[in-house]
Amino acid sequence: MEALSLRDDMSDKSAAAGQNSLQLIAFSIGEQTYGVEITTVREIRAWNGATPLPNTREFVRGVINLRGTIVPIFDLRARFGDGQTAPTKNHVVVVMSVGDKWVGILVDAVSDILTVNRDDIHNVPEGNAIDTELLNGIVTHDNRMVGLIDLHAVVTGAKMDG
Amino acid sequence: MSDLDDFKATYFDECSELLTELEEQFAAIEAGERDADRLNAVFRAIHSIKGGAGAFGFSAMVGFAHAYETLLDYVRDGRVELTDEVVSLCIRANDIVADHVNAAQSGDDLPADYGADEKARFDALARGDSAEDEEGEPIEDFDIEFTPVMVNLDAPASGEAPVADAFEAPPMQAETGSWEIRFTPHRALYARANDPLLLFRELAALGRMQVVARLGEVPPLSDFEPFAVYCSWEITLSAPELSEAAIREVFEFVDGDCDIVIAQAGSAPFAGASFEDSPAVEAAAAAQDEPDLSSLLALTEDEMNGGPLVADLPEPVAPPEDFAPEPEAAPAGAQDAFEEAPALSFTALAEAIQPAPAPQAAKPAMPAAKALPAAGEGDEGHRSVGVQSIRVDLDKVDRVVNMVGELVITQSMLTQQMDETLRARYTELVRGLEVLAQTTRGLQDSVMAIRAQPVKSVFSRMPRLVRELASKTGKKIKLETIGENTEIDKTVIEQLSDPLTHMIRNSADHGIEDPARRLAAGKGETGTIRLSAEQAGGNILIIVEDDGAGINRERVLKLARDKGIVAPEITPTDEQIDQLIFAPGFSTAEAVSDISGRGVGMDVVLSNIKKIGGSVHVRSWTGKGTRMTLRLPLTLAVLDVMLVKVGGGPYVVPLSSIVETMQCSRANFERVPSGGRVLQVRGEYVQVIDLGQRFGLPNAVAAEEQFVVLCETEGSQKVALVVDDIIGQQQVVIKSLEENFERVDGIAGGTILGDGNVALIVDVQGLRSTHIHQNAA
Numbered sequence: 001m002e003a004l005s006l007r008d009d010m011s012d013k014s015a016a017a018g019q020n021s022l023q024l025i026a027f028s029i030g031e032q033t034y035g036v037e038i039t040t041v042r043e044i045r046a047w048n049g050a051t052p053l054p055n056t057r058e059f060v061r062g063v064i065n066l067r068g069t070i071v072p073i074f075d076l077r078a079r080f081g082d083g084q085t086a087p088t089k090n091h092v093v094v095v096m097s098v099g100d101k102w103v104g105i106l107v108d109a110v111s112d113i114l115t116v117n118r119d120d121i122h123n124v125p126e127g128n129a130i131d132t133e134l135l136n137g138i139v140t141h142d143n144r145m146v147g148l149i150d151l152h153a154v155v156t157g158a159k160m161d162g
Numbered sequence: 163m164s165d166l167d168d169f170k171a172t173y174f175d176e177c178s179e180l181l182t183e184l185e186e187q188f189a190a191i192e193a194g195e196r197d198a199d200r201l202n203a204v205f206r207a208i209h210s211i212k213g214g215a216g217a218f219g220f221s222a223m224v225g226f227a228h229a230y231e232t233l234l235d236y237v238r239d240g241r242v243e244l245t246d247e248v249v250s251l252c253i254r255a256n257d258i259v260a261d262h263v264n265a266a267q268s269g270d271d272l273p274a275d276y277g278a279d280e281k282a283r284f285d286a287l288a289r290g291d292s293a294e295d296e297e298g299e300p301i302e303d304f305d306i307e308f309t310p311v312m313v314n315l316d317a318p319a320s321g322e323a324p325v326a327d328a329f330e331a332p333p334m335q336a337e338t339g340s341w342e343i344r345f346t347p348h349r350a351l352y353a354r355a356n357d358p359l360l361l362f363r364e365l366a367a368l369g370r371m372q373v374v375a376r377l378g379e380v381p382p383l384s385d386f387e388p389f390a391v392y393c394s395w396e397i398t399l400s401a402p403e404l405s406e407a408a409i410r411e412v413f414e415f416v417d418g419d420c421d422i423v424i425a426q427a428g429s430a431p432f433a434g435a436s437f438e439d440s441p442a443v444e445a446a447a448a449a450q451d452e453p454d455l456s457s458l459l460a461l462t463e464d465e466m467n468g469g470p471l472v473a474d475l476p477e478p479v480a481p482p483e484d485f486a487p488e489p490e491a492a493p494a495g496a497q498d499a500f501e502e503a504p505a506l507s508f509t510a511l512a513e514a515i516q517p518a519p520a521p522q523a524a525k526p527a528m529p530a531a532k533a534l535p536a537a538g539e540g541d542e543g544h545r546s547v548g549v550q551s552i553r554v555d556l557d558k559v560d561r562v563v564n565m566v567g568e569l570v571i572t573q574s575m576l577t578q579q580m581d582e583t584l585r586a587r588y589t590e591l592v593r594g595l596e597v598l599a600q601t602t603r604g605l606q607d608s609v610m611a612i613r614a615q616p617v618k619s620v621f622s623r624m625p626r627l628v629r630e631l632a633s634k635t636g637k638k639i640k641l642e643t644i645g646e647n648t649e650i651d652k653t654v655i656e657q658l659s660d661p662l663t664h665m666i667r668n669s670a671d672h673g674i675e676d677p678a679r680r681l682a683a684g685k686g687e688t689g690t691i692r693l694s695a696e697q698a699g700g701n702i703l704i705i706v707e708d709d710g711a712g713i714n715r716e717r718v719l720k721l722a723r724d725k726g727i728v729a730p731e732i733t734p735t736d737e738q739i740d741q742l743i744f745a746p747g748f749s750t751a752e753a754v755s756d757i758s759g760r761g762v763g764m765d766v767v768l769s770n771i772k773k774i775g776g777s778v779h780v781r782s783w784t785g786k787g788t789r790m791t792l793r794l795p796l797t798l799a800v801l802d803v804m805l806v807k808v809g810g811g812p813y814v815v816p817l818s819s820i821v822e823t824m825q826c827s828r829a830n831f832e833r834v835p836s837g838g839r840v841l842q843v844r845g846e847y848v849q850v851i852d853l854g855q856r857f858g859l860p861n862a863v864a865a866e867e868q869f870v871v872l873c874e875t876e877g878s879q880k881v882a883l884v885v886d887d888i889i890g891q892q893q894v895v896i897k898s899l900e901e902n903f904e905r906v907d908g909i910a911g912g913t914i915l916g917d918g919n920v921a922l923i924v925d926v927q928g929l930r931s932t933h934i935h936q937n938a939a
Contacts, residue, residue, distance in 0.1 A: 051811060051920040053899075054857030055907050063899070063912060063920045068568045070912045070920055072903040101902045 022121075024114045024139075026146060027094060027107040029077050029085075034107075034147045035114060035139070040096045044110055047091040057157070058084055061106055064093070071095060072155075073104040079154055080134065098151045105154065114141050121148065173214040175553065177263045180207040182622045184256045188249070189625060196244050198411065204252070205234045211259060215266070223262035226277050230255045233284040239367065242287050251287075255280055257626055340369075340426075341401065341409060346394040347420040353389060356416050362397075364412045369401025556652065559612055566602075566609045567895030573602045574892075574916035614649040617695045617704070620658050621646045624666055624693060631670035638677055638687050639670055644694035650702050654794055657774045658704070661767040665706040665790050666691060668743075668764060673710030673788050683785065685709065697796070701776075701818055704792040713782035715739045740780045744768040772927070775816075775910075777875070803894050803913070805921065806871065807887040809859025812921040814894060814913060819873045819926050821880065823888055826868040841882040843872060851929055852884040856908060862886050873926045881930045896923065 024035035025044075043066075050062030050073045059078035063070045073093060077085045085091065085106055093104040121137040124147075136148040184207050187200045212227035234252070236242040258277040265272045343365075347358065365371055373395055380392040399409070406424055413422050577595055585592050621643050628641040650658075674680075674689030681687060692707045719739050722728040727745045734742070744764045771778050776794040795801070795818065803814035804823075830842040831850065839850040850870075854861055863886045871883045894913035897920075899906060910925035 049919070051912075051922065052859075053903075053906055053922070054859065054909065063903070063922075065914045065918055065920050068564065068571070068897070068914065070897045070899055070902060070914075072899075103902060 020118050021115050022118055024116060025110060026112040026114050027110045029108050033111065033144055034149050036096060036149050036151065038113065040151065041094060042097055042102060043095040045093050045095065046089055047087045047093055047106060064104065066095060071102050071104050073106055074154060075106045096151060098155055103155050114146065116141060170218060173218065174267050177211055180211055181260050181263065182619060183207050185622045185625055188253050188256060192249055201238050205231065205238060208234060220266045222272060223266060226262060226281055227259060229281045229284040233288045236288050248287065251280060251283055341399045341404065342425045343397040343399060343409060344423040345397060345420060347391040349390040351391045351416065351419045354419050356419060361412055361416065365397060365399060368404055368408065369399050372398040563609050563613065566606050570602055570606055571914050571916065573598055575918060578916050613652045615652050615655050616647045616649050617655060618646040620655055620662060621693060624662065627663060627666055628670060628691060631667065635671060636676060637674050637689060639674055640688050640690050642690060642692045644692065645696050648695040648697055648702060650794065650796060654774055657770055661770045661792065664764060664767045669706055669708040669710065669788065673708035675711050702794045702796060704794065705789060707787060707789040709787040712784040712786055712788055713740050713743065718742055740782050743780065744778060801894055801896050804891050805889040806885040807889060808853045808857060808885050810862045812915060813924050814921050815871055815873065815924045815926065817891060819875065821872045821874050823869055823871050826870055826884065827866040829870045841870065848880045848882045850882045850884060854886065856929065875927045875930050881926060
């Protein structure tokens with residue numbers, strides 16, 4: 001379902017990449033590689049601290065100033081339930097647009113730009129609770145698994161009681 | 163079509179301004195200022211509304227406005243006396259016009275006979291013998307204002323309506339009471355969008371007149387400039403009771419664009435001389451049934467023959483038919499006279515000029531046409547002289563406001579980068595930065611001033627509301643407004659209309675008693691609602707006050723208990739009972755009237771006002787009245803704040819809510835059974851909120867080194883915030899958290915500090931209510 005709508009999103013955007021292929025920005029959290037569609041990415045910047053927001057879940061690292069706009073930063077590691085990242089200057093914030101909002105996600109490093117075939121996107125196997133919720137699908141690239149992040153799912157449920 | 167839509171939008175904008183103006187003028191007229199200026203202003207406002215309505219085909223509005231205008235015209239020249247009855251009819255008529263405008267704007271249909279009664283009364287007042295039939299009549303002067311090209315939509319018939327009537331009305335007088343007027347326009351008269359024809363029409367309405375045109379100035383064809391005025395006129399006006407001022411007034415718009423000599427007949431014998439030195443065309447009216455006007459039209463038509471020149475060009479500036487009013491009305495004699503004048507063979511003229519000069523000439527004519535609305539608005543001349551304005555999209559202004567906000571931040575960031583060594587080394591740079599700081603501050607103030615608007619725009623809607631309420635409830639209510647020129651940010655003003663409406667409704671419906679009860683209570687029959695605005699520091703106070711019965715606390719409390727808003731065991735203070743009227747779902751009206759009493763009104767007030775960072779407070783005196791005070795921020799974009807530190811991070815508290823600050827070691831804390839603390843300040847016990855604890859932040863400093871920030875919230879309730887440190891005071895630009903995230907409890911928004919980092923704005927009011935919530939739970 002999600003994969004389908006992703007395809008719709010693509011149809012008018014990266015025609016250069018060919019009808020049936022998809023370009024991803026790949027980034028890593030620990031040993032694992034994840035990807036988001038390249039057209040959603042607005043900017044990649046080094047971690048430079050964030051102002052913490054009270055009364056939010058641990059995966060909300062706070063907010064930053066992006067040229068005069070306040071943008072929330074989500075800690076993807078914490079979102080996957082692996083505890084908060086201890087960020088250094090080498091950590092990276094990927095700023096993306098989700099719907100009409102801009103959000104940043106904190107990752108360990110950006111590794112690559114991948115071009116994958118849409119037909120190669122697999123569904124996420126059922127049962128693995130968190131991953132199923134947060135991923136749109138899985139592709140294999142260079143014999144490695146790349147999880148496609150479901151951004152909408154990542155940024156919801158940020159409040160304490162949510 | 164989008165062009166037309168644009169014009170429509172502009173028209174509706176202007177209508178709302180004109181309607182506001184009408185309200186103002188009538189407020190003054192009602193108060194006894196019945197001078198000609200006010201009447202003229204009213205007349206012009208209605209005329210402009212009618213003109214646009216005609217252009218857009220809102221025929222119902224045109225019909226009504228025309229009848230109204232006719233009455234006004236009669237009032238203006240004294241044929242109908244401006245009695246109180248007429249004034250109140252006019253005020254009612256304004257409301258109907260406003261309804262027409264609203265209906266046209268929203269695309270709704272009003273009942274076909276809407277305002278028919280009033281219209282009938284206009285007609286009755288405007289004399290039974292006036293044979294004019296307003297229905298379906300095309301309307302005079304569509305006032306070029308709203309039309310995209312310079313097309314004189316001057317439709318013939320109705321323009322004459324008042325005029326023609328004028329010829330029938332006043333009995334002919336002997337020549338003794340006549341005036342001699344010499345009207346010599348400057349060359350640029352047309353360029354200022356003036357038309358002598360209109361002046362003559364207006365003069366003709368004042369009395370019987372004879373006009374002689376002097377054509378001595380008309381140059382040979384080769385030098386003829388089609389957009390210049392070469393004629394001058396001598397006018398003999400028979401109107402014994404007319405004052406010179408009344409004639410001057412006709413020429414008010416062309417003041418400065420012409421020379422005018424006005425003299426009583428006989429004292430200035432220039433009239434006769436003109437025939438000798440110029441090939442003048444005498445166009446005297448011979449009989450009653452062929453008024454002088456037609457001959458005038460003949461002249462003007464020839465003047466207008468500049469039109470065809472332009473019309474032949476690829477640029478379709480003006481079809482000639484539109485330019486020449488009533489060609490058929492021109493008597494043949496006058497035409498012939500022109501043909502004979504050697505310099506005035508217009509056919510030849512057209513051929514001579516056609517190729518080149520006309521386009522350039524046409525260009526200035528366009529701005530002139532555009533300039534007319536401005537002139538029309540400012541026409542009340544002396545009052546609004548020099549006030550020029552442009553319409554700008556609010557979006558564009560907001561963009562500038564945002565950018566200036568960024569500039570302020572960048573500037574303070576630069577300043578912070580300057581340490582002592584840099585200062586010593588680069589004195590020029592330091593000086594430059596100082597100038598930059600000043601300029602930035604100036605820029606910021608100016609930008610904020612653009613957004614500021616007088617509250618008048620909201621206040622002016624209230625008199626009508628009060629009138630309607632008074633007539634529905636059968637009460638006698640007078641509205642006083644004070645401080646309507648107080649300026650607030652536009653976004654605040656927009657949010658003000660609904661709350662004010664509800665508050666005034668509440669005062670009229672629940673506050674003011676009916677006349678009998680007022681008399682029994684020893685008060686005057688007429689109740690007063692006073693609406694005032696004033697600036698108090700960084701806030702604007704809007705106060706709605708009535709001299710009615712006051713809040714019936716017993717009933718309020720009983721109702722609140724019945725509805726479960728107040729628990730049975732709690733006994734609220736009088737002040738708390740008064741505030742209950744803002745509780746959701748609360749209504750004291752015994753019968754649900756169509757005015758108020760649905761229990762949503764005052765709740766809306768509170769939520770709207772809260773939304774824009776304001777507060778509402780109500781005080782009531784039994785038998786004497788109720789006062790509701792809205793406290794609003796001056797602007798929503800820039801906030802004066804105190805920067806504090808909590809758990810190592812910066813937070814800001816709006817300065818407007820801070821009462822005082824003190825060190826914790828010197829503060830007088832007391833424990834309460836629930837485990838919390840209260841602070842004793844000058845005999846008052848205040849709830850304490852430890853921000854670090856509340857926000858779940860680690861304690862950064864020892865308790866005794868902390869500070870207390872005492873804040874005032876809604877209804878003068880105080881709350882003491884405990885913070886780690888106080889950094890200082892500054893202005894910040896408010897940024898929304900919700901734009902990219904969502905609302906966070908206890909946080910009103912964010913702002914960007916000089917170092918580029920985000921600081922969060924503490925929502926004092928919100929903290930307080932969630933705190934109570936938690937205590938209750």
